[in-house]
Amino acid sequence: MDNQDLRKAGLKVTLPRVKILQQLESSESRHLSAEDIYKALMEAGEDVGLATVYRVLTQFEQAGIVLRHNFEGGSAVFELADEGHHDHMVCTETGEVIEFVDEEIEKRQKMIADKHGYDIVDHALVLYVKPKRK
Numbered sequence: 001m002d003n004q005d006l007r008k009a010g011l012k013v014t015l016p017r018v019k020i021l022q023q024l025e026s027s028e029s030r031h032l033s034a035e036d037i038y039k040a041l042m043e044a045g046e047d048v049g050l051a052t053v054y055r056v057l058t059q060f061e062q063a064g065i066v067l068r069h070n071f072e073g074g075s076a077v078f079e080l081a082d083e084g085h086h087d088h089m090v091c092t093e094t095g096e097v098i099e100f101v102d103e104e105i106e107k108r109q110k111m112i113a114d115k116h117g118y119d120i121v122d123h124a125l126v127l128y129v130k131p132k133r134k
């Protein structure tokens with residue numbers, strides 16, 4: 001993802017857009033809320049307001065650059081749409097988001113849709129989890 005990708009997505013290259021894209025790419029966590037991005041930018045000394053972060057993320061979502069997830073019990077999180085399909089687990093205690101792919105689940109879902117006479121267009125599976133107690 002670079003300035004070229006912004007242009008390809010039909011977005012003008014502006015400083016806030018570039019800075020927010022960089023945050024999404026360089027952050028340790030692949031799943032970030034608007035507040036996470038806003039705080040990281042502030043800490044880096046960037047003068048980008050929270051309203052701008054929200055607006056740019058919505059533009060990115062409409063342009064297909066990011067995916068928005070509305071997980072229960074937290075604010076929406078965003079991730080770059082550059083990865084292949086995967087599902088998510090959300091820890092109900094820490095809010096941590098864990099990605100996973102399971103071929104069996106993928107296959108079963110296709111079979112179920114097929115049995116009902118449908119093709120899957122898209123799906124999202126979220127498991128809400130808590131750490132195992134020893």
Ligand SMILES: [Zn+2]
Pocket residue numbers: 030031079086088099
């Ligand atoms: Zn993800």
